Amino acid sequence: MTQLRRRVLELLWASGGPTSAYQLIEAVKGKESRPVGPPTVYRALHFLMEQGLVSRIESLNAYVPCVHPERDHDCLFFICSGCRSSVELEDSRIGGLLAEDAAALGFVASRRTVEVEGMCARCAEADAT
Amino acid sequence: MTQLRRRVLELLWASGGPTSAYQLIEAVKGKESRPVGPPTVYRALHFLMEQGLVSRIESLNAYVPCVHPERDHDCLFFICSGCRSSVELEDSRIGGLLAEDAAALGFVASRRTVEVEGMCARCAEADAT
DNA sequence: TGAGAAACGAAATGTTATAACATTTTTCGG
DNA sequence: CCGAAAAATGTTATAACATTTCGTTTCTCA
Numbered sequence: 004m005t006q007l008r009r010r011v012l013e014l015l016w017a018s019g020g021p022t023s024a025y026q027l028i029e030a031v032k033g034k035e036s037r038p039v040g041p042p043t044v045y046r047a048l049h050f051l052m053e054q055g056l057v058s059r060i061e062s063l064n065a066y067v068p069c070v071h072p073e074r075d076h077d078c079l080f081f082i083c084s085g086c087r088s089s090v091e092l093e094d095s096r097i098g099g100l101l102a103e104d105a106a107a108l109g110f111v112a113s114r115r116t117v118e119v120e121g122m123c124a125r126c127a128e129a130d131a132t
Numbered sequence: 133m134t135q136l137r138r139r140v141l142e143l144l145w146a147s148g149g150p151t152s153a154y155q156l157i158e159a160v161k162g163k164e165s166r167p168v169g170p171p172t173v174y175r176a177l178h179f180l181m182e183q184g185l186v187s188r189i190e191s192l193n194a195y196v197p198c199v200h201p202e203r204d205h206d207c208l209f210f211i212c213s214g215c216r217s218s219v220e221l222e223d224s225r226i227g228g229l230l231a232e233d234a235a236a237l238g239f240v241a242s243r244r245t246v247e248v249e250g251m252c253a254r255c256a257e258a259d260a261t
Numbered sequence: 262t263g264a265g266a267a268a269c270g271a272a273a274t275g276t277t278a279t280a281a282c283a284t285t286t287t288t289c290g291g
Numbered sequence: 292c293c294g295a296a297a298a299a300t301g302t303t304a305t306a307a308c309a310t311t312t313c314g315t316t317t318c319t320c321a
Contacts, residue, residue, distance in 0.1 A: 005286095005299070024277065040302060045278065050299095061190035062245050064277060064308095079230070081239045094233055100226050101208070101248055108219060109253030110210045116191050118245040119230055124238030134268070153308065169271060174309065179268095193277095193308060262321105269316070277308070284301070291293085 010034065011047040012056060012068065020088050021065035024048060060089060062118045067091070079117040085126025139163065140176040141185060141197065149217050150194035153177060189218060191247050196220070208246035214255025 014030045015022055024044055031039045048066055051057035056072050059065070060080055069076060070091045077098045081090045097117060105112045122130060143159045144151055153173055160168045177195055180186035185201045188194070189209055198205060199220045206227045210219045226246060234241045251259060 007300075038302085040300095041278070042280090042302085043300065046300080061247070079233070081234065081237060081241075083239075084242070090237060090239075092233055092237075094229060097226060097229050100223060100229070101246075104208070104221055104223055105210065105248060105250065108210060108221075109256070110212075110219075110248070110250055111256045112210075112248045112250040113213070114249040116245060116247040116249075117230075118190070119234060119239070119241045120243040120245075121234065121239055121241040127238070127240045136269075167271080169269095170309065171271085171311085172269065175268080264321095265319090267316105267318075270314085272313095273311085275308105275310070277306100279306070280304085282302085282304105284299105286297100286299070288295105288297075290295095 007031075007043065008047045008050055011044060012051055015057060015066060015068040021060050021063050021067050021082070023063075023065050027066070058091070060118060061116050062120060063089075077115060079119065081123070082118060082120050083123035083126050084120055085122050085130065088123060090123070136160075136172065137176045137179055140173060141180055144180075144186060144195060144197040150189050150192050150196050150211070152192075152194050156195070187220070189247060190245050191249060192218075206244060208248065210248050210250070210252070212252035212255050213249055214251050214259065217252060219252070 010031060011027055014027055018026075024041065027048075028039055028041060028044045031044060048057060048059075052059060054072070055076060056069055057066055058069055058078065058080075060067060060082065063082065067089055069078070071093070074093070076093060077095065078091050078093055079097060081092065083089070098115065101115060102112065139160060140156055143156055147155075153170065156177075157168055157170060157173045160173060177186060181188060183201070184205060185198055186195055187198055187207065187209075189196060189211065192211065196218055198207070200222070203222070205222060206224065207220050207222055208226065210221065212218070227244065230241065230244060
């Protein structure tokens with residue numbers, strides 16, 4: 004864990020929601036006052052994802068810190084179209100079903116992406132009003 | 133269903149695998165011999181997705197024709213890193229669990245993305261050899 | 262047939278991600 | 292401590308993916 008990687012991770016923690024790589028590039032530039040190129044931040048993100056500290060949300064092209072990095076994780080994301088927030092959940096039953104379906108195909112799984120878009124309770128309520 | 137939209141759908145059927153928007157742009161250009169801009173093809177893709185004829189694979193930025201457009205679908209994709217192929221499956225149990233988890237959060241779901249990356253049976257075997 | 266809606270063409274631009282290569286920093290055996 | 296090897300980072304350029312904007316054409320239907 005280097006200074007740069009820690010900084011990217013801290014920015015993600017601070018951000019409070021899914022954050023795009025280019026937002027992070029700007030944020031790192033802001034803290035330092037020197038140029039930071041896209042590869043720099045993308046490399047840090049790849050590292051953090053390998054370590055299980057960060058996840059990528061495919062349907063948003065955005066990144067979030069993991070809620071429980073300690074556990075071998077297999078997460079699903081609920082993404083609110085209203086407030087652009089995301090909630091991470093763990094449901095091993097889904098992993099189980101996916102493993103079962105994969106086995107039926109002879110498929111050797113390595114990475115899972117499970118994302119649900121919709122409206123969070125707060126935004127759904129606001130919307131109904 | 134217009135001529136252009138039909139052409140894009142046919143190209144997807146013919147392609148035999150996940151296809152990027154820019155590959156489709158090139159392919160449409162080829163068939164016609166006139167320029168076709170990105171918005172033209174993206175509009176057709178959005179239309180076809182609305183109709184449930186095409187799905188987007190988020191983790192590849194690519195598009196595939198749906199296997200069973202007739203049914204209200206709720207699909208999962210198994211994507212092979214070896215041969216870049218994808219298999220579409222329906223497993224209503226997963227939709228059920230996701231609905232259950234969503235309900236627990238008060239979350240109103242609209243779209244689901246479930247993608248599993250790995251190696252298909254063929255490629256896993258070839259890899260082991 | 263003519264007004265409104267839907268679809269399409271075209272140019273520019275915005276957004277996301279990586280390739281390729283140079284340089285700096287760290288690590289660790291001697 | 293020193294220097295070679297490995298890891299990380301900087302820098303430039305470009306690839307890949309997607310949308311905005313606006314003007315024109317085509318379709319529909321009263």
